[in-house]
Amino acid sequence: MSYQLYYWTGIQGRGEFVRLCLEDAGAAYTDVARIEGDDVMTPFLEGEHAGALPFAPPFLVSGRLVIAQVANILHYLAPRHDLVPDSESTRIYAHQLELTITDLVAEAHDVHHPVAGSLYYEDQREEAKKRAKDFRESRIPKFLDYFEKAVERGGGRYPLRSHSYVDLSLFQIMAGLEYAFPKAMKKQKLPLLRDLAKRVADRPNIAAYLTSERRVPFNTNGIFRHYPELDG
Amino acid sequence: MSYQLYYWTGIQGRGEFVRLCLEDAGAAYTDVARIEGDDVMTPFLEGEHAGALPFAPPFLVSGRLVIAQVANILHYLAPRHDLVPDSESTRIYAHQLELTITDLVAEAHDVHHPVAGSLYYEDQREEAKKRAKDFRESRIPKFLDYFEKAVERGGGRYPLRSHSYVDLSLFQIMAGLEYAFPKAMKKQKLPLLRDLAKRVADRPNIAAYLTSERRVPFNTNGIFRHYPELDG
Known part of the structure; x- marks a missing residue:
């Protein structure tokens, strides 16, 4: 299973919380906009894809699922990668x-x-x-x-x-x-x-990341x- | 199963999103602070109860669970009351x-x-x-x-x-x-x-509520x- 993460290029921003989870898990993912540019997100935001309609980046594509909102993404990912207890x-x-x-x-x-x-x-x-x-x-x-x-x-x-x-x-x-x-x-x-x-x-995975x-270094375009x- | 909802008295505020869910479901609940006063929430916020530590009201007590954050509460309640599809x-x-x-x-x-x-x-x-x-x-x-x-x-x-x-x-x-x-x-x-x-x-349940x-009527102490x- 490989994920596609969509988030603005050039900043850590809210996408970074998802990246840290994927990196710690050693999960396979593509940071799509960093390869193809921010415009690649537009069709999702304009509702031209099936599935959930994101209000804003970041959003994660996992198979047929489109998942937006950081905490929602992490709530989805964590159990799949042993990053939250079972109960x-x-x-x-x-x-x-x-x-x-x-x-x-x-x-x-x-x-x-x-x-x-x-x-x-x-x-x-x-x-x-x-x-x-x-x-x-x-x-x-x-x-x-x-x-x-x-x-x-x-x-x-x-x-x-x-x-x-x-x-x-x-x-x-x-x-x-x-x-x-x-x-x-x-x-x-x-x-x-x-x-x-x-x-x-x-x-180890976080130190390597x-x-x-x-x-991306912190900068004055980001959230912090x-x-x-x-x-x- | 009866729930206890804890939220500031005198306003609809964030608690209202939980109330609407409980009322629509016809669920049994007590709006605790409206009976006992806002101070009843202090021991929870100061960590004197077992279970999760809320950062702020509203929080819901369901059996041994303490659940805070509106969207988290609704995500918990909705499947129990047929207020969200199964998938x-x-x-x-x-x-x-x-x-x-x-x-x-x-x-x-x-x-x-x-x-x-x-x-x-x-x-x-x-x-x-x-x-x-x-x-x-x-x-x-x-x-x-x-x-x-x-x-x-x-x-x-x-x-x-x-x-x-x-x-x-x-x-x-x-x-x-x-x-x-x-x-x-x-x-x-x-x-x-x-x-x-x-x-x-x-x-019907919402109209009655x-x-x-x-x-509580909207007022200039609330969020809206x-x-x-x-x-x-």
């Missing part, structure tokens, strides 16, 4: 954690685009400074303290007591926030989350953006 | 549609709170006016045209070809947007979505808020 209650909890990561990612995006995603950052910089202050002082601690507590409840090493796709997404939000808000992140303790992120980075050309004026 | 591919698509509704709901909230959820609306009114313009002119049409197209693809009456929980959530976003942005919504055509919303409102005291200055 229903644990899968529901894993999905809940992933959906909370989704919320944090949306907020991290809106820090630099508080007025409109369709406008340039430069046209909403003053509003962004205000939103960034709240994000740094209130939202980052609230979300990350929550995930720290979730790891603690899981025994201190994993929120689900053993390795899962949620670990990979937690690694990605830690990496993204460290890139975008290095000063604000220095003020956070988070010993368990930091240790988990390090262990994820050291997993992170040093490959497939890992480093603008010094937003880091306090 | 895996349809359930994945239903969940994708619901997650896209979740995104729209978050954006509807941020229209009146573009800077910080922790600040009063009055302290971010100027930023809200800017965000509202983009929401009315760009985001409402983009989301609702997408859902209109989804209903069309489903045969014109339901996105999933037969009644499902997604219909109930589509009804709720139409109701919320009509309340908050009556002028902007007049400019939208959406014949299929409007027809679907009307058919949902006419379902909407005229009951359990349906009517501020005339934000409606253009």
Whole structure:
């Protein structure tokens, strides 16, 4: 089984959460737009394909299935690649954690685009400074303290007591926030989350991926953006 | 089986999507905070209960399960109450549609709170006016045209070809947007979505619910808020 992932080229963005899952699993996949260009996604978004209608990238094609929304994609992939425990209650909890990561990612995006995603950052910089202050002082601690507590409840090493796709997404939000808000992140303790992120980075498939050309560097077109004026 | 729903009192908010599902199903449930007060949720949010740790309300207790995140709750409830077709591919698509509704709901909230959820609306009114313009002119049409197209693809009456929980959530976003942005919504055509919303409102259990005291009226503490200055 080989998958086709469709996501904007040039950024990690939301597609990266899917890539990390596929890479950790050692799954065969094609990152289609990186080969054929972003236009390859248009027929899907315009409803010219059978199956589900995606609202936006990323979406994954698996056989006849078209699956959009990151947490939905991961909820589909994880059981097929031993990246979530078997029990229903644990899968529901894993999905809940992933959906909370989704919320944090949306907020991290809106820090630099508080007025409109369709406008340039430069046209909403003053509003962004205000939103960034709240994000740094209130939202980052609230979300990350929550995930720290979730790891603690899981025994201190994993929120689900053993390795899962949620670990990979937690690694990605830690990496993204460290890139975008290095000063604000220095003020956070988070010993368990930091240790988990390090262990994820050291997993053989992930370590190989992170040093490959497939890992696009963070940049100021993505969701996590480093603008010094937003880091306090 | 009786469920316990936990959500903030005084508003429809995100809890309403769960209520509509429970009411349509005729399921037995207790809306716990409305009886015991909002403080009843604190022990769950502080991790003093077994099971999953919720980040925020709403969360549903079903036997020993604690389930948070609206789309996750609906994904759990719907198969138990014949509110989603059986096939895996349809359930994945239903969940994708619901997650896209979740995104729209978050954006509807941020229209009146573009800077910080922790600040009063009055302290971010100027930023809200800017965000509202983009929401009315760009985001409402983009989301609702997408859902209109989804209903069309489903045969014109339901996105999933037969009644499902997604219909109930589509009804709720139409109701919320009509309340908050009556002028902007007049400019939208959406014949299929409007027809679907009307058919949902006419379902016996939903019609009974909407005229009951359990349906809290929309108000300016909720997610969908009517501020005339934000409606253009």
